[in-house]
Amino acid sequence: MALAQAYETRARLMAAFDLPESVFEICIIKVTGDAIQDRPLKEIGGKGLFTREIEEALLDGSIDIAVHSMKDMPVEQPGGLLLDTYLPREDVRDAFVSLSAKGLDDLAQGATVGTSSLRRRSQLLAKRPDLNIVEFRGNVQTRLKKLSDGVAEATFLAMAGLNRLDMTDVPRTAIAPEDMLPAVAQGAIGIERRGDDSRAAGMLEAIHDGPTGQRLAAERAFLAHLDGSCETPIGGLADLDGGSLRLRGEILRTDGTEVFKDDMTGAIADGAEMGRAMAATLLAQAGPDFF
Numbered sequence: 001m002a003l004a005q006a007y008e009t010r011a012r013l014m015a016a017f018d019l020p021e022s023v024f025e026i027c028i029i030k031v032t033g034d035a036i037q038d039r040p041l042k043e044i045g046g047k048g049l050f051t052r053e054i055e056e057a058l059l060d061g062s063i064d065i066a067v068h069s070m071k072d073m074p075v076e077q078p079g080g081l082l083l084d085t086y087l088p089r090e091d092v093r094d095a096f097v098s099l100s101a102k103g104l105d106d107l108a109q110g111a112t113v114g115t116s117s118l119r120r121r122s123q124l125l126a127k128r129p130d131l132n133i134v135e136f137r138g139n140v141q142t143r144l145k146k147l148s149d150g151v152a153e154a155t156f157l158a159m160a161g162l163n164r165l166d167m168t169d170v171p172r173t174a175i176a177p178e179d180m181l182p183a184v185a186q187g188a189i190g191i192e193r194r195g196d197d198s199r200a201a202g203m204l205e206a207i208h209d210g211p212t213g214q215r216l217a218a219e220r221a222f223l224a225h226l227d228g229s230c231e232t233p234i235g236g237l238a239d240l241d242g243g244s245l246r247l248r249g250e251i252l253r254t255d256g257t258e259v260f261k262d263d264m265t266g267a268i269a270d271g272a273e274m275g276r277a278m279a280a281t282l283l284a285q286a287g288p289d290f291f
Contacts, residue, residue, distance in 0.1 A: 001139070003028070004164045005189050006067045008087065009207070016206040027063050029054050055081060058192060064200050066192040070185035070216060071158075075224040077192065085191040085204040086212040090160035092187040092237060094120065094180050095172035098154035099147050103173050104128060107153060114143070114152035118254060122233035123180050125256025140167060160187035181235030181250050184219040188212055211240055214268050218247050221275030226251065226283065238271060245271045249278045251286060260285045 010024050031053050050072040057063045058081060077083050101107050114136025115121055121133050136143060136155050143155050159174050193200040215238040222236050233252040238245055245268045250261040260282045266274050
């Protein structure tokens with residue numbers, strides 16, 4: 001997936017500046033989050049595990065730009081780095097993946113479902129407290145093998161990832177946001193750079209997608225005010241309609257027993273403020289002992 005996102009970024013830069021592929025070098029950096037597959041992310045350091053080594057390479061000049069899945073990005077960047085370029089957003093929805101069932105309602109009582117996402121785990125338990133949820137990490141092929149081996153009867157992936165990898169053969173059903181609110185920034189690719197690199201800034205400006213940036217400004221402000229991390233089940237999604245922005249957000253208890261939701265619409269320019277206001281509203285509803 002990381003390579004697919006890097007290739008897309010390269011292709012957009014090539015097209016924007018009429019450059020040959022040979023002028024770009026794609027550097028593969030192994031990150032801790034991918035190296036450790038046997039434990040939940042919250043036990044080994046959270047979202048920063050997918051960015052730390054890459055950002056260190058940016059800061060020491062080993063690379064010029066870093067391509068990220070935005071749903072993996074902490075809301076704060078290290079000093080000297082900026083994250084202000086986004087590619088057009090892909091499908092934001094989650095995908096229900098199973099070799100035998102078409103959807104959540106088709107699963108038998110007490111069925112085993114695999115997921116590494118605390119958000120998905122909590123959302124599942126809120127809908128189906130009877131389900132047995134097990135830890136499920138690894139790439140798409142690894143997860144499909146686990147399904148075929150009977151480790152679980154179903155799992156969840158991001159539609160964006162399946163689309164970018166052109167994996168049309170994966171048995172999946174897209175889940176509407178009304179039924180499962182996606183992770184903040186799901187489906188979006190962000191490109192990080194050094195703050196003092198004017199050449200990179202100029203090139204990236206040419207491929208930045210404004211509407212995606214507007215949507216993420218609201219979603220990430222919501223996440224930031226909640227102090228969101230891999231230990232917090234949070235869903236959030238902003239959509240644009242003409243000159244207005246609709247923001248939906250929710251926070252959940254990890255066992256799914258309580259869900260607090262909100263839905264706001266306002267001017268696009270007020271997206272970040274809407275995100276902060278929604279977070280404050282949900283925190284007040286949930287109470288000081290929620291997190």
